[in-house]
Amino acid sequence: MRFKARRMMAATAIAVLGISGLSAQTASADPPCYAGEVCVYYQGSLVSKFAPVSSGSCRYLSHSYDRLWNRSSFNQRAWSGTNCSGRNQLVVPYENANINYFWSVGGY
CATH class of the missing domain: 1.20.5 (Single alpha-helices involved in coiled-coils or other helix-helix interfaces)
Known part of the structure; x- marks a missing residue:
């Protein structure tokens, strides 16, 4: 027993x-980055996720990021400045791009 x-x-x-x-x-x-979203990461951790930014618009992020995963069907542009200015890099649909010290995302 x-x-x-x-x-x-x-x-x-x-x-x-x-x-x-x-x-x-x-x-x-x-949390996962779903299809149709744009997700930004800093040192492997998710900083923010949001709907794609429309052409001519800008989205400021309160934290810098070093990777952008564009799971939307729209081109997105990563910007080094806080108001979509400075250096930039185009991130095409479904691309997972490493980026160095960026602060905003704009539509293309």
Whole structure:
């Protein structure tokens, strides 16, 4: 009888550890970048995600970014300045581009 109780306690402990480890991994993961969205990252962490910026418009981001994933069907332009000025790089639809120290995104 004691052997059965120990085995049950061990199984419960393993289950608790497995569930707590799984929930910690889920909580720390970035939300996914869905089709139709534009997502920007800094050192591998998601900074912001949003609908594509329309042509002639500008979206300022409160944090610099070093990668832009354009999952939309519209060209997007990464800008080094906060108001879509300075150096820029075109990011075509479905491209995942590494970018160096940019602050805004504009439509193309």
